[in-house]
Amino acid sequence: MAIETLQVVLAVLLWAALAVYGFSSLWWVIETFGLSRGWRPDSTDAWGLEEIQVRILTIGAESVVQTTVDAIPNGIANIRVIAEREIEIDGATVHVVPEDFECAATNKGRAVEWARRHVECDTEYVLYLDEDTIVTDLTGLPDADFVQFTEKPIYTGSRFSYLAEIFRTGYQFEQLGFHRLNYPLYAWGGGFAIRREIEEELGWNVATITEDTNLIWRAAEAYDLEYQLVDARFRNQAPPSIRAMFKQRRRWMSGTIGDDHLLPAHYRPLYLTRVIAWAFSPFVPLLVLASFLLPGTAPGIEFYGLISTGLLGILFVYMLFGALAYRKHPLLWPVLLLLTPVAVVLHAVGAMWGVVSPVEEFEVTEKVTAATIERVNAGLDAGQLREHEGNERLVRDSDQAFETRIFED
Numbered sequence: 001m002a003i004e005t006l007q008v009v010l011a012v013l014l015w016a017a018l019a020v021y022g023f024s025s026l027w028w029v030i031e032t033f034g035l036s037r038g039w040r041p042d043s044t045d046a047w048g049l050e051e052i053q054v055r056i057l058t059i060g061a062e063s064v065v066q067t068t069v070d071a072i073p074n075g076i077a078n079i080r081v082i083a084e085r086e087i088e089i090d091g092a093t094v095h096v097v098p099e100d101f102e103c104a105a106t107n108k109g110r111a112v113e114w115a116r117r118h119v120e121c122d123t124e125y126v127l128y129l130d131e132d133t134i135v136t137d138l139t140g141l142p143d144a145d146f147v148q149f150t151e152k153p154i155y156t157g158s159r160f161s162y163l164a165e166i167f168r169t170g171y172q173f174e175q176l177g178f179h180r181l182n183y184p185l186y187a188w189g190g191g192f193a194i195r196r197e198i199e200e201e202l203g204w205n206v207a208t209i210t211e212d213t214n215l216i217w218r219a220a221e222a223y224d225l226e227y228q229l230v231d232a233r234f235r236n237q238a239p240p241s242i243r244a245m246f247k248q249r250r251r252w253m254s255g256t257i258g259d260d261h262l263l264p265a266h267y268r269p270l271y272l273t274r275v276i277a278w279a280f281s282p283f284v285p286l287l288v289l290a291s292f293l294l295p296g297t298a299p300g301i302e303f304y305g306l307i308s309t310g311l312l313g314i315l316f317v318y319m320l321f322g323a324l325a326y327r328k329h330p331l332l333w334p335v336l337l338l339l340t341p342v343a344v345v346l347h348a349v350g351a352m353w354g355v356v357s358p359v360e361e362f363e364v365t366e367k368v369t370a371a372t373i374e375r376v377n378a379g380l381d382a383g384q385l386r387e388h389e390g391n392e393r394l395v396r397d398s399d400q401a402f403e404t405r406i407f408e409d
Helices: 002-035 062-070 107-118 159-180 196-202 211-222 242-258 265-279 281-293 301-325 330-338 340-356 370-376 392-397 400-408
Strands: 052-057 079-083 093-096 125-130 146-151 191-195 227-234
Touching (some): 002 281, 052 107, 062 370, 125 196, 146 159, 159 227, 159 301, 159 340, 191 196, 191 211, 196 211, 211 242, 242 265, 242 340, 265 340, 281 301, 281 340, 301 330
Parallel strands (some): 052 079, 079 093
Antiparallel strands (some): 125 191
């Protein structure tokens, strides 16, 4: 009797774990291939560049910010840098957040809240960029309340963190379906535009360490929010070390957990399964292993192997989509697919850390200079980051170093 009870308990636990991962994977498929219908990739001409004010957030990374400013299209003249200390940037107006400014928001949120209150803006949109965001293919904006640009992290010297970024970029193809959701599931603060009127009414004066996602959730609650994704693949920096990447993922997960109260009840199951699936995805192979080690010992286990193996295969699909987003040569696809288990583990460690031990303080991910990026990327010439002004070559050729090193190793 005890053995039979143990088998039932084991079956329940295994099927519960499979259900969580399965629901998350199924939802990704629905978003990417179903909800993405109606997405308009060429709808960026409703508002011209003159209707955009750019705001770049930084503590004081002068050389990094200068590269970002230099790469902004010439049609945008209204460029503001919101900094924590005095820096000199050519081509932009620098605003320093006073040390005595106080509000409920902290760190980056405090800076953007100060800017909302004190930086004059008469354009239709405010485009927020991180200090390391290199704008590509920006010709205008669609007529939407919130415009999210896609990202494509550039290689900065750590092959492992870059590998994890390719995997993450593949997963983010689900953003193609966010325009059909009342609550887009997350936002990337390194490249998004919001109507000035909405930002002015909502403000940033809330305590959070993921202010971008917090803002879009609050906007979705307060408005019938029109969301539009623009697949421009802005270039930002992949974390320069594994440690920096772990800390970045930990902050993302901690902020998501801390802000989950903003979601309505019917979004909670989706949110919970995504959190678990991200943080504990390295354990998916154990589900497959269990189906082979425990044949006939638990009810329904005979179907478990097939389902869990299919679920494991979804992880490789994410990597394949990442290779497509990066325009990797098909000869490299088998190498990336073989490295998928490594990418899954690396991408999940920081998230798991955030679940087990959430962080409450914002910590800026370490950045490298433009000279370093140009040196480690074989496809970039000296000075190209500053001079490209949205040049397609930066999108197409700047990741050769990673491929070269893989084949050399």
